[in-house]
Amino acid sequence: MAHINVPEGVPGIRSLVMFRPETGKHLYQLAQVLLREDSPLTPADRELIAAYVSHRNNCMFCRNSHAAAARCLYEEKAAAVDEVFLDMQNAPVGEKLKALLNIAGKVQISGKAVTAEDIEAARQLGAGDREIHDTVLIAAAFCMFNRYVDGLASFTPTNADEYAEMGKRMVEKGYVLPGQPG
Numbered sequence: 001m002a003h004i005n006v007p008e009g010v011p012g013i014r015s016l017v018m019f020r021p022e023t024g025k026h027l028y029q030l031a032q033v034l035l036r037e038d039s040p041l042t043p044a045d046r047e048l049i050a051a052y053v054s055h056r057n058n059c060m061f062c063r064n065s066h067a068a069a070a071r072c073l074y075e076e077k078a079a080a081v082d083e084v085f086l087d088m089q090n091a092p093v094g095e096k097l098k099a100l101l102n103i104a105g106k107v108q109i110s111g112k113a114v115t116a117e118d119i120e121a122a123r124q125l126g127a128g129d130r131e132i133h134d135t136v137l138i139a140a141a142f143c144m145f146n147r148y149v150d151g152l153a154s155f156t157p158t159n160a161d162e163y164a165e166m167g168k169r170m171v172e173k174g175y176v177l178p179g180q181p182g
Helices: 012-019 021-035 043-056 060-077 079-090 095-109 116-124 129-151 160-173
Strands: none
Touching: 012 021, 012 060, 012 129, 021 043, 021 129, 043 060, 043 079, 043 095, 043 129, 060 079, 060 129, 060 160, 079 095, 095 116, 095 129, 116 129
């Protein structure tokens, strides 16, 4: 049960933005820009970064919903998402993405945990300034989203099918306020 009076049965951040749409619209706009709009990182990779940070923060709603979106986007390589959660260094994703996930994991601990060596390792694997920037911003934003969702104890479904549907909706419609056209 949520700590505040939000719509019953509406999962995660959706219930919170329904409670306060004037702030929620900006959070959804941020998610749309970070995860769907122009970036040298694919939408699948950006969703994976969001899910990985959420996994490390133990935010099950954000982890499961963004992992579902990443699985949809990766299509036949969907299993890589869960392998990243189990053992990121040995998961079947590219080395550059592993270096970026390493940076995202450091941001999850503390922004100051990111070292010049972490950045140089990503650069050596082909990451440019924009990829590094977007990785850090996604990781930082998802630390905030995770704390928002869990700090207000929003409803977290346990049925994997519900997350699969959320993932499809996020891929098809992007990040729009509940009740708004996609």
